[in-house]
Amino acid sequence: MNAMTPLVGEPLAIDLVNTLTAEGDLLQDPAALGAWLALEAERLPGFDTAADRAALDAVRSVRGHAAAAFGALAEGRRPPEPALRGLAAAVNAAPSSTRLTWDGAGVAATVRREGAAAERLAAELAQAAVDLLTDPAVAKLRRCGAEDCVMLFVPAHPRRQWCSPERCGNRVRVARYYERRKAGR
Template sequence: MNATTPLVGEPLAIDLVNTVTAEGDLLEDTDALGAWLALEADRLPGFDGDADRAALQAVRSVREHAAAAFGALAEGRRPPESSLRGLAAAVNAAPGRVRLAWDGTAVAASVRREGAAAERLAADLAQAAVDLLTDPAVAKLRRCGAEDCVLLFVPAHPRRQWCSPERCGNRVRVARYYERRKAER
């Protein structure tokens, strides 16, 4: 796994925010957006549009608002009001109708949104951000402990320090090892 591959597996809104890394924007064009949407397809089943310019612009807008809100929370500050308004506007731009259905073992809920594909995608991503912002788990939100990493994560374990053991954890541990060896000489 390298820094040009999007990190996935965190809450959807954090995965979106983490598409901006210290190395740059991983959603630099419609092809990159399409690749990211393919990685997140199981969490965005309602999106049936193309990763076109409108979708890219809408996703980047939601990402900007979510990043400002989550970044502030990670630093112990109040989220900017403009970011909260931006997320609410994105959700409200494609109103949804909840459908409940019995799947044989439990009741499953799905939301069918109205509007253009880009608006529906932005609304789903903004809703994921709203859901996390209002979840008590957001209090655990952290920034990666590696000095040169800007990614966020919600730790399942309180001792977790890095966005990913493969991406930053190993790199930091190897650097510490070499520093110890150098000091022993």
């Protein structure tokens, strides 16, 4: 796995925050945003992977607010008020309406957002951040245990230490192995 390949599989808001890595910004241009949207297509259906500059700017703004809020929580601090206001503003910039329909077996809900594509995308991502911030699972939020990693994750298992066993876990284990071998000489 390339160190510059986005990690996916955490809650959507954490996947977004984790596009800003110690190695650099994985959303450096509209094409990179489009590639990330393709990786997240199941969770963000209906968003065009041919992103433009307006979408990139809107997503980066949401990411900044979410990173500030989640980073503070991971360090046991209160999320900054400007970050919370920024997330709320992004959600409210593309108001949603819900339509309920009967499909013969159950009720289905369809949520539609109003506004430009960039605002709708930012609102969906900001809503994902709000949903996680208000979920009790946010109390489990942790930063990767590797010294040079800034990734966040919500562990499914309490002993999980790294953002990814393939990315940081293996690297840390190999470094420890070489340290022990060097010390044993």
